[in-house]
Amino acid sequence: MKFKVLGSGAGIPSRTRNTQSFVLDVVEEINQYFLIDASEALQHRILNTTIRPSKIKHVFITHLHGDHIFGLPGFLSSRAHQGGEGIPLVIYGPPGLKEWIEVTFRISSSHLNYPIRFVEVVHDGEYEVEGFTVKSRLLDHAVDSFMYAFIEPEKLGALDSAKLKDIGIMPGPIYKEIKKSQTFQHEGETYATADFLSPPVEGRKVAVHGDTRIIDRPDYLELLDGADLIVHEATYLEGEKEKAHQYFHSEIDDVLNNLSRISYGRLLLVHISNRYDAEMLESVEEKMGDRAVIAHDYLEITIPRDSR
Known part of the structure; x- marks a missing residue:
């Protein structure tokens, strides 16, 4: 599992940061990508990666401000000609997203060659997505804005070959069959598979x-x-807590202090304002140490199992 940053900036792009868009790479797990937000120029960003649009079958929009959705119509149109023909797409997002897309496509006379299903997310929503559980949580912003928690299903433990050998079952294809079963038989005895799993x-x-x-x-x-990875906005740097609150955004120290009460693997700070130059961001990162990472475009984070 990998997390890929296609755009790390706040409302206005800069020369080094596009506005916000991410991909959760679960190709190894389910041969798909989950797209989260769709900033302007998204389809061009994807061209600079190995991501195949036809493998994006689920899109998650956090909120309807332009810097998070203006790239969606273009991406949907491009996907139709990049292997997406006939491959259904599901788009999750706040109320109004479906209407905006339908009006945009009607006025621009755009047509797709695959079906789209819209899911209107709610506070404390829970959705089954390709075996993953995805939970939506309403945040505190000027418009309805959501957090998505992507929760991978647990994986079966390993077979204890020593235990199987003790009852006379030697390694071979039978092991695979045993692991897929609830119970198995050997020499007239019935065994519970769970007793032979870590x-x-x-x-x-x-x-x-x-x-x-x-x-x-x-x-x-x-x-x-x-969480193995928390992705949180930090539009404002140190000393701007009041301004952050006034404009419905977050300040870096407040984020770190708030999350200090829980356990997590890594924190990725995104939605970085174009007011801050590289020198200032480097100074902030030095003060944070290993507590967090400030995102940059095309950053890729590998999320191993047991990363907490």
């Missing part, structure tokens, strides 16, 4: 925020607790 491996969790003020509710922090 404990299951917990699935990974990645939480991706839309734009938001700081949220310190216990239920919100409980959902984030144990």
